[in-house]
Amino acid sequence: MVAALIPEExxxxxxxxxxxxxxxxxxxxxxxxxxxxxxxxxxxxxxxxAEELATPEAFAANPRLVWDWYAWRRELVAQAEPNxxxxxxxxxxxxxxxxxxxxxxxxxxxxxxxxxxxxxxHGNITQNLCFAEGTPVDAHAHGSSVPPRCPxxxxxxRPGVVWFGEALPREALARAEQAARRSExxxxxxxxxxxxxxxxxxxxxxxxxxxxxxxxxxxTPLTPHADQVLSGPAGQILPELAALL
Ligand code: OAD
Numbered sequence: 001m002v003a004a005l006i007p008e009e010x011x012x013x014x015x016x017x018x019x020x021x022x023x024x025x026x027x028x029x030x031x032x033x034x035x036x037x038x039x040x041x042x043x044x045x046x047x048x049x050a051e052e053l054a055t056p057e058a059f060a061a062n063p064r065l066v067w068d069w070y071a072w073r074r075e076l077v078a079q080a081e082p083n084x085x086x087x088x089x090x091x092x093x094x095x096x097x098x099x100x101x102x103x104x105x106x107x108x109x110x111x112x113x114x115x116x117x118x119x120x121x122h123g124n125i126t127q128n129l130c131f132a133e134g135t136p137v138d139a140h141a142h143g144s145s146v147p148p149r150c151p152x153x154x155x156x157x158r159p160g161v162v163w164f165g166e167a168l169p170r171e172a173l174a175r176a177e178q179a180a181r182r183s184e185x186x187x188x189x190x191x192x193x194x195x196x197x198x199x200x201x202x203x204x205x206x207x208x209x210x211x212x213x214x215x216x217x218x219x220t221p222l223t224p225h226a227d228q229v230l231s232g233p234a235g236q237i238l239p240e241l242a243a244l245l
Pocket of ligand 1 (some may be wrong): 162
């Protein structure tokens with residue numbers, strides 16, 4: 001493995017910090033074989049854009065189509081394993097007394113890697129909610145309809161993820177924003193920085209004096225505002241970073 005060049009300033013800031021925020025996006029799971037959101041429309045799903053499938057309106061208009069798309073993603077996630085990037089974040093969590101991992105991912109791979117405190121801003125694909133009541137429903141094998149029906153009210157079940165146009169879970173967002181305001185260093189990893197409010201967290205942190213490090217092989221809207229950019233795959237850069245601290 002070719003060592004990535006990690007600037008001394010990145011190491012110095014991370015060594016000196018006591019409070020660290022990590023924001024992750026789909027890029028951290030790319031090396032686990034989970035397609036990133038904007039690359040996910042492959043094969044069967046090539047003709048759809050995420051924005052056309054991940055909305056309450058799309059589900060109301062065509063519940064089966066949207067359910068099937070999430071069933072496909074759910075299957076991909078079930079087969080995926082956490083990668084070295086996820087594992088390096090477990091090591092970082094152990095290093096700091098105040099460490100908040102915030103993810104936009106719904107794949108649950110951070111928890112499966114061993115991270116103990118993960119704020120899931122966009123929900124979790126393994127969970128289901130009643131589309132009418134919004135309440136969690138444990139088992140989704142209710143009858144043979146697709147999507148399955150809520151055992152209480154008979155409405156369709158929907159995946160427990162946040163769709164475009166929906167509010168984020170209030171407590172998760174509040175915890176993420178508090179961490180952004182108090183952290184001394186922020187790592188923004190594998191996110192295109194296009195979807196708010198998550199994309200605003202590194203900027204909030206910076207406005208409160210944090211040092212912002214981006215890990216991404218391609219430039220994003222955050223790049224001009226980052227103090228340091230580590231350009232490359234998270235599965236390579238994060239283990240190197242963790243080993244050097
Ligand atoms: P995107 O698919 O928009 O962006 C993935 C980012 O990961 C891109 O910037 C890639 O350059 C980067 N990337 C790819 N491979 C990488 C690797 N090996 N290591 C590091 N970075 C890599 O995914 P998100 O930013 O997570 O929202 O998307 C944000 C939200 O938009 C998602 O949570 C979802 C989506 O619509 C909802 O579902 C509400």
